[in-house]
Amino acid sequence: MKETILSLTPQNWEDYELIDTGGFEKLERFGEFILSRPEPQAIWDKSLEENEWKSMAHAIFSKEKNNPEKGHWNELKKIPHNWQISYKNQDNLKLRLNLAMTSFKHIGLFPEQAVNWDYITDTVKKLPIKQPKILNLFAYTGAASVAARGTGAEVTHLDSVKQVVTWSKHNMESSGLEGIRWIVDDAMKFIKREVRRGNKYHGIILDPPAYGRGPDGEKWILEEQINEMLKLCAELLEPEHHFLILNMYSLSFSSIIAANLVNCNFKEVNNAEHGELYLVDRFEKKLPLGIFFRFRKL
Template identity: 75%
Template sequence: MTNPIQLLTPGPWQDYELIDTGGFEKLERFGKFVLRRPEPQAIWDKSLSEEEWKSQTDSYFAKDKKNPEKGFWQSPSNMPHNWQIGYENSAGLKMRLNLAQTSFKHIGLFPEQAVNWDYIYERVKSSKMNSPKVLNLFAYTGASSLAAKAAGADVTHLDSVKQVVTWTKHNMEDSGLDGIRWMIDDAMKFIKREARRGNTYQGIILDPPAYGRGPGGEKWVLEEQINEMLKVCSEILDPKQHFLLLNMYSLSFSSLIAANLIQTNFKSVTNPEQGELYLNDSQNKKLPLGIFYRFSNY
């Protein structure tokens, strides 16, 4: 029987709102500040007028004409470069997250991932083990790591960028947590070493980029390497008790691809869930923001 495809979006969140989307842009509120950023998925028309967008915007991202991969922020309201927001859910998860305006348009947070933070927190809380080991690969600024740690996991957080790991440390401290194990390494090299050592984890979180570089210049291309990575992950995932969460943001990928990758690399997949993550803007348009596949044997 085919696993039904789900469409998931975060529940009510006091510190976040997707105000409008369209014209390859999105207008979002993080805490008390409203940001305007490019969004390649928003190919439809905006619901609000240009005047309404301008009047609400505290800072907007402009692309660098010489380097389309980067850009700069312009702030009509002189908003601060750094600020914080909170996240909490009904199950008891509470986090403080530090945000910043970076030259890559990102601010240190992907709001659609809140549904996965909730899943991670719930899985660790439901574990029959004390301090289950959780590995977060491509961990970025670490909200998933915080969710696992807050639920009682022994967390290994891996990213290839030292500054991003430092960012996560601040998130951990400001959330009243400690004890996360930090790794600045290439994800593929790390899990292959873990497999050779016979180390296993009760939870594995993967949110790989489409393209990336390891700390030693190692090249990552999602389409070329994700199959091998999942094959190795199957060797280090504890067969007795486990959960695995795969999230991918690629315009060319569907959740069926994620399902095929999981089903061909893992012998036993129980309680599977697959589908798309999206954010609903205040004008009731749904912005797709990636695909997921997750499973747990408890």
Template identity: 80%
Template sequence: MKETILSLSPQHWEDYELIDTGGFEKLERFGKYVLSRPEPQAIWDKSLPDSEWRKMADAHFAKEKNNPEKGQWEEYTKIPQQWQVNYKNPDGLSMRLNLAMTAFKHIGLFPEQAVNWDYISDTLRKFPVKNPKILNLFAYTGASSVAARAFGADVTHLDSVKQVVTWSKFNMEASGLDGIRWIVDDAMKFIKREVRRGNKYHGIILDPPAYGRGPDGEKWILEEQINEMLKSCAELLHPDHHFLILNMYSLSFSSMIAANLIEGNFEKVENAEHGELYLIDRFKKKLPLGIFYRFRNV
């Protein structure tokens, strides 16, 4: 089987910029606002002095001592409770996405995922099936769901957190779309039910966290459960025209692990690509932000 190994960074952002990285932090512009946030992989020195970061930033996220994933935002400029950014690409994809500062340092957007939105739009633009069925698992605030819906897909969007599903609805509506099917459920339970029902999807998008909880407290541990999940996804994927995108953010994972998982569970893997996603700052430093594996038969 032929596969391509890539390192991918978004090419079409106007409302997002990675300004500087280093000292375990990143300085980013989202539309009109500049935020500084923790970044565990930025182990090198900053290119700009701390005084310049402080001058440029509208807000800074300070971690709790006992919980590095949680903390508080310190605002230097008054930032609205919600604001929006736009994303467009040459395929005709146009999305408006809602952002907000949360207690977990996230703001509702992973800008490096734009390379996969481009992949979705490019795939569906030439897809031979009208209204293909797409399943987006661990779908978070739903930019991939919106991208697929923008090209006429029949999208099922699943996340275990009701609040982020509501956030996804806002993104759909802000982008001038409707018709996405929303599900709040445990991803593993849902796909096993779908297998029993005999359902098939032309596209599956998976963006599982390293750790997580379902709506009823179901435990998700990436290393222990991703292989089983992909076995079920192989049964759900349409045998002819299809695509699959897998993202993983575990710091210990390489894309070769993703390749072994996919190639061990799917019989028909064509046009495969895998590697790293990254963002590049103004000083040409590359910040790795997860791995991906994707394939398609259009």
């Protein structure tokens, strides 16, 4: 099977900019506000001086000593707890996304994923189906779900955390849309039920974390469970016209692993692409932010 290996970075952002990276940190602009956050991949030196970062930043995230997964924001300039930014692509997709500073350093958006929003809108428009059914697993705050819905798809959005599903609803409403089906559940339990029911989807989007918990404490470990999940997804995917997007953020995984996982579990893989997602700062330093594998049959 022929595969295209790509390194992809978004081309359509106006409300987002990666300003500088280095020293295990990144400096980013979201709309009119600039944030400094930890970034384990940025092992090189910063291009700007430390005092320049501090003078530009509205807020800096500091990790807790005993729990590196959590921390707090030090506000250096006035910044609202919640604000919005916009995204528009060449297919006339228009998203209005809600951001907030959380204790886990995240703000409700992964900007590098814009390349997949573009892929979703392009694919949904080209599928010869009036309203294709799309399943978004581990869907977080739902930009991909809103992108699919904004292009006319029937969307099922699943995440195990009720608060981020509520956040996703706000993103849908802010984008002037309605009609997404919301599910708060464990992803593995849900797709097993869908297989038993005989349900099918024209598109499946997976964005699994390295580790996670379901709403009832179900354990998710990527390397132990992703193979089984893809087996189930192969049963859920419509055979004639379909697409699949797999994103993974584990530092130990390459896109070749993703390619092997998909090729071993799906009988037919057309127009396959895999590689890295990255962002570029003002000084042309490329920050890798995960791997992807995607394919489609139109």
